[in-house]
Amino acid sequence: MGSRVVGVLLVRSALRVVVWKRLETLALILVTMVAVAAPASLAIIKSNLEYQIYELFKDVSGDVMLTGLIPSEALTALKGLEGVRSVNGMILTFGLLGEERVLAAVMGHETFNSFVKPYVIREGRFIEGPGEAVVYRAMFVRGPVEMPRVGDEVDLVVVAGQRPVSVKLRVVGLATGYNHIGPTPFLVVVDEGLLGRVMNYTLTAIRLEVVGDLRGVAGEAKSTIESLGGAVSWHMVNVREENPVVLIFESAMSVMTLPVLIFIAMAPVLSASLGLATVVRDSRNVAVMKAMGCGLWELFSAYTLPWVIRAALGALMGFLVSQFIARWLYLNYFVAEEDLSRALYERFGFNPYWGTSAYYALLVLGLTLLGSLIPLAIAYRVDVVKVIATVGLHAHPAPRVGWSVGRLVVLRMWVRDMVARWWKTVGLVIPLSLLIGLGSSGVMLSNGVGEWVKAVEDRSSTPFDALLIISTVESPEKLLELLDKLDYVKRYFASTPYSLAAAVEGLTFVELRAPIKGDPGVELPLIQGRYPMGGGEVAVSHGLASYKGLKVGDVLELRDTFGRMHKLEVVGVVRAYHDRGFQLLLTRDSLVEITGYRPGIGRAFTIKVAVELRDPHRVEELLGRLRSDIERAGPYGVEVVDKSSISGTFKAYSTINTSITTILSLLAAVVVAVVTTSIITSDISARAREIAVLTSLGLQGRQLILGFAAQLILAIIITMPIAYTTSKIIARMLAERTVNFTGYIEPVGGIEVVTTATTMAPLLITIIIIIVATIITIRRLDLVKALSDL
């Protein structure tokens, strides 16, 4: 009974502390709320979009998608396979719309609906006859995208038959969605009759909805098609964990989620630092409590419970607020286009994922509780006799700091105080290092991209002047003979590309390349080792080698679309700045073995040709000539990617990275300002009597403020090397998370990155807030009361 009464008294006391110490209460509630709401809201958005994107992707590609030369009777045959629930087919072929490579597709309205839902028609309507087209563009496209408008007349060049066919079409509808359909971001839906005039009616793509073993059904479908005289050139098995769109999206979201996790660290730092300050200030009270017989539970109630109550309130508010923030961000930023947001929202709604909010609330609460156990441990160890017997400004012996700084005693006092009150110093250094580290990491990433772009533009690193992506129905020998004859082409490298999804752990795509003709050094110059010469050998791009820690002699494991693992020996490392950097150069036989397909069967050849021109000063002119020469020799669809467009893509990524880290740094500046201000103002209050004594000795107000400012500056100086280390860690983690967008780009920067404008601006905001709060707090101190109180 007695202990219960004591417990009630102490809980009541804890609640009073929460109410009376308003500044500390508000600070921790605010910090905890942000620590919960920021990551929780992003995680909720991620969970919603991940699910929605996957479901939309599944709508398009189904569970299994196959392309090739597929007889129309295959539709019926496949429907009879065990596990197959539905079959949709369409005709696909490559084409050019202006300068963009597109897929031209023939499909009925119903098939279009199952591939691309009708509510993503942004403008206009679906096609109703020949001469009309709907142009579809997937999101997450790289580089600038030009969309025609409804009513525009466009030229569609279809690569089919013996010559390219140019067709004039009127755009009647524009559509957009989350999904690529095939390898290009554009799809043009045209009338069946139109493509029938240039191609036979063989289906080229089939989408299956399957229940059961997806890979097994994919294999049976392939066999069925081949038994009917068709050929399968590519297939995809849609497993969620390997879904490239979902993996890309997860990478994108984690770029934002990672920095906000920093906020989670602020809450325990604040509770530990302020809690320690309280225990030290009240050490005489602690000693008296222990002398009265109070044990761990009573000390917990007195010195940890107030922090737990505050953290619980903050976590609860964060839990509730995260829902509103998530929904608002989802509708206003992540699903920016009106029709898509309406479409996604109407179809899927918005799942609150309460469990996610609860997870972060409990995590932050738990960490804050852990932080507040540190002061409890100190309180538990207070020496009752020593503390009660000691009088003076500190009721506990501060560490003996023997060294002196300069001749000025005042300076020594301020510097030694930072050692004596080490929790204050640590409480300042940790949040400041996270703040500076976050801003600097953006600078390091930006520097890394800058170096990367320089390498793209530098001929000694990247010898080619342009990359041509050429689609052709027939074998490319004639095209290559043409290139041999062109006098303005110095050298070239032609290869067959094949993108494999989820083949290497952690990466959405890798591109396999098999040489056809030419010098691989034009596009993929060797850094180490040699080019592959036989089966089971591979040369990897330097970005892939850096990311996976590969060197010559290592073994790389690759998973193919049938789920089989292939072990390839790394025989060389090549430079590849121009694309994501995940190139695998192997022999043609290895490519066929891994992919299961021979190029050209069932679909157009696509080859990549890297071209180095003789005259580097006339690149634009010569590339124009090259395109015309190739098209004239036709039928070829040619996409020319020059260096400025390659470097433009990387610069765009760098801008996005910098924007994200800058915005988050500014938000972090406010949170860090709250944390550090609370620590300093709490310190001022705890030292009120010392400040009164100093004032009585003649210390002026501005000297006092300068003293606290000097401690802050000293804390910042101590922070710098820690912040540099933190920035390297954050930059590396961000680089690993953007690996599926840009390849692995090593962050670059020495300790000078912590002093750049991007880093200093949020720090300056924080410093100004701290100094203003310090001035206000000092001015509000009642010095006479401080001297009189015991």
Place this chain on the structure above:
Amino acid sequence: MGFVEVRDVWKDYVVGRVRVTALRGVSLDVDSGEFLAVTGPSGSGKSTLIYLLSGLDVPTRGLIRVGGAEVSRLDQARRASWRRRSVGVIFQFFHLIPTLTALENVLLTMELAGVPAGKRVERALELLEFVGLKDKAGRYPWELSGGEQQRVAIARAIAHNPPLILADEPTANLDYENKVRIVELLREVSNAGKAVVFATHDVELARRADGVVHLRDGVVVGFEGGGGAPSKISP
């Protein structure tokens, strides 16, 4: 007229929602070289008077003049500047700066007062010798006993040679032997020509001063002893 003149000083405080009048119309004079004790029970206004004389606080009404300077009319910055040169304060709980050694605590006052750097250390050591603690110059406050800390506080208070020394219950936390020692030190300081005012609730100790002012409920209720003429004090 004395070196220190207090004329009809009143001081009110607001504590929570209650208005408390700590001093009611107090007047007194203190001469240079005079050793005056202010005594009274707890809550009589002794400490309040000390804080007003030191310029740490200002009276609600009335006048305080020290060495010709109307301290009660100065703003906070000027009072701080005046205090640096003209006052030494000794507190009940010593209040030595814990991150400074005994020597450094004494040096701090001289540094704030602008005493030339070359002379500080020598003078500080002289003062510590004066209070009998030269051999403990390098000790931190928690390494000293209560009596030793208070002696360092006295050295700190006189380091910059102020004409006025104020002590608020300097002996409250000491044993009898140390109490007497401290009072004798204060006596020596006043003998050096400084005005010394010390507040104490110990009447016996107070009678060791030249004169005693008795306070009760913020009012001067009596004067005792020599060293100051009754006519200097107006009830």
